[in-house]
Amino acid sequence: MKLLIVDDIVKNIQLIAAVLHEYDTTFATSGEEALEMLPHDEFDLIMLDVMMPGVDGFQTCQKIKKMPKYKDIPIIFLTADNNVExxxxxxxxxxxxxxxxPFHSRELLSRVKNQLFIREKNKEKELILLQQFKMAQMxxxxxxxxHQLKQPLSAINATGIDLNxxxxxxxxxxxxVLNSVENIDRYVHSLSETIDEYKSFFKPKNSFDNATILDxxxxxxLLTSQMLKSQAVVLIVNVENEKEFFKTLVNEVAQVLLVLFQNSIDASSAKMIDGIIQLNIKKRDNGIYISVEDNAGGINDTIKDxxxxxxxTTKGVDGSGIGLYMVKNIITQHLSGTIECENINSGTLFKIFLPNLLV
Ligand SMILES: Nc1ncnc2c1ncn2[C@@H]1O[C@H](COP(=O)(O)OP(=O)(O)OP(=O)(O)O)[C@@H](O)[C@H]1O
Ligand SMILES: [Mg+2]
Structure with missing residues (x-):
């Protein structure tokens, strides 16, 4: 557990660090310094002095909470006055x-312990959700x-019947005989290729890939063609600089698109219209821009937020309401990107930006 102590008075930092000696503590002597440090590190809790010259504790806190990486980090204020305001x-x-x-060491320690315990519990919950999401995707x-295995299997079957x-x-x-053996060989090859492709998809992976838009x-x-075909939804793809490499988690981005497509398909089948999904992906120097637009009526203003x-979810028992939550999580937390949604023409437009990552 890594803690950041922010106080302009060094003596205070020393006192607090001594009380919290069982944790790994780092310090900053101003709000500015803390804000500068945070993106380059990983903290689990912040002790933040309120009265500091320059950016004060409250302002620092607001800025920290705007960083996607730290939006859930527990922040404990150190204040000289405990007036209600x-x-x-x-x-x-x-x-x-x-x-x-002045604080009592035991009180300080148990408040910190308490917050770290809650954080740990929240992290576990998050993990279970991620697991659930992955299971649904699986x-x-x-x-x-x-479905994809069926076609070569029945071709092998037909070859056998033919031989018989x-x-x-x-x-x-x-x-x-030779011709049949050759055919069977080809079908088996295609079967094992399909299996390999899916295996690579579900390999757990934490490191970033060097990939192109084509990848x-x-x-x-692989993930969506069957689903689109069976639902008679047309996908129109537009790409720019599709052969340039960028750093990303390809599988996760593909899963994001799967969720967005699923939602568009759900919406167009609910409206009983011929669904059209337009996917645009372009590579620019600062990152990747992705947009997904459908023609399924858009999202009501009352629920847009x-x-x-x-x-x-608005789908009753058919929906779990995990899809877009996970999408946002993957985009902002795993890929430091942004996602926005708006109604456009006759449907919904999701705009995603993934910055160039130097990892
Ligand atoms: N393309 C879209 N068109 C219209 N409404 C949409 C679209 N995408 C999302 N929504 C709305 O947003 C809600 C939340 O979507 P989300 O994917 O998080 O959950 P869900 O689809 O209801 O359930 P599930 O977890 O099974 O995906 C949907 O219930 C739907 O009302
Ligand atoms: Mg959904």
Whole structure:
């Protein structure tokens, strides 16, 4: 567990660090310095002095909470006065607790312990959700792979029947046998290729890939072509600089697109219209721009602010409301990007930006 202590008075930092000696502590002596440090490190909790010259604690807190990486980090304020106004301002800007100075070491320690415990629990919850999401995606991929395996399997079957017939009719010759064996070989090859492709898709992976837009499209196609075909939804793809490499998590981006496509398909089948999805992906110097637009009627203004919330769904028992929540999570947390949604023409437009990552 890594803690950041922010206070302009060095003596305070030393005192707090001594109380929290069982943790790995780092310090900053101003709000500015803390804001500068945060993106380059990974902290689990921040102790933040309120009264500091320059950017004060409240302002610092607000800025920290705007960083996607730290939007959930517990921040405990260190305040000299515990008047109602300053305490409630602390909670308003996103603090989770406060300690008044001069502090008692035991109190400080148990407040920190308490917040770290809650954070740990939240992380576990997040992990379970991610697991659930992955399971649902697996289910999707599984039904697609079985579908894709069927065609070569029935071709092998047909070849067998054909051979059998030739035996019965007395028309079997070497050429026919060789030809059949060759065909079976080809089908088996295609079966194992399909299996390999899916295996690579579900390999857990934390390191970033060097990929092109074409690589991404291949994965997307693997995941979604069957679904689009069976729902008679047309996908129009537009790409720019599709052969240039960029750093990303290809599988995760493909999963994001799968969720967006699923939602568009759901919406167009609910409206009973012929669905059209337009996917645009372009590579620029600063990153990747992706947009997904459909023609399925758009999203009602009254719920637009909620679609990324966990468990928000308008599909009753058919929906779980995890899809867009996970999409936002993957885009902002795993890829430091942004995602926005707006109604356009006769449907919905999702705009995604993934910055160039120097990892
Ligand atoms: N393209 C779209 N067109 C219209 N409404 C949409 C679209 N995408 C999302 N929505 C709305 O946003 C809600 C949340 O979507 P989300 O994918 O998070 O959950 P869900 O599709 O309801 O359930 P699931 O977890 O099974 O995907 C949907 O219930 C739907 O009302
Ligand atoms: Mg969905």
């Amino acid at each position: 300053s305490v409630s301002r602390g909670f308003e800007v996103g603090g989770v607790d406060y300690v008044t100075k 289910g999707e991929a599984f039904s697609m792979i079985t 017939m030739a035996v019965e009719l007395g028309t079997l010759d070497d050429a026919k 991404l499209l291949k994965k997307v196609n 909620n679609i990324f919330d966990l468990n928000f």
